[in-house]
Amino acid sequence: MPRKILEVTEVTVAEVGKILERAKEGELGEFQRRVLEYAQKFSKLKADKAKKLMKELTSSFPVESKEAAQIVNCMPKTVGELRAILTAKGKIYTTEQLQEIIKTIDKYRD
Known part of the structure; x- marks a missing residue:
């Protein structure tokens, strides 16, 4: 029986790892x-x-969830x-906006 996609949600690499960790209790395929x-x-x-950083990025800045997921996956350190x-x-952000985003990211670094 084919599977049906019910919902598409952007997730980070870390969230994928957590999901697969839970699924590991069963059997994971090679992929x-x-x-x-x-x-x-x-x-x-x-x-x-x-997940918290993604939520903060999408609620505090004009950033879509796809972009927020990429930001969290890469954790950029510089404006560049x-x-x-x-x-x-194709969106244009001011240097000030980008610096604020970097400050937000820095709060979550280990």
Whole structure:
């Protein structure tokens, strides 16, 4: 029986790792195991902090959830790095806006 997609939600690499950790109680396929390894290796925050940061970015700044997920996955340290992520959508942000976003990201760094 084919599966039906009920909802599409943007999630970070850290959240994917948490979801697969819970699913690991059953049996993971080869692809799922590899994705879990990737998530454990490359996530920059714990899942709960990643989710909070995503929520803060989307509520405090003119950032869509897809962009917020990429920001959380990359955790840019400079305005230049952040600008590279955000200009993909063609939006223009002032340097001041970008600096405020970096300050927000810095609050969540370990």
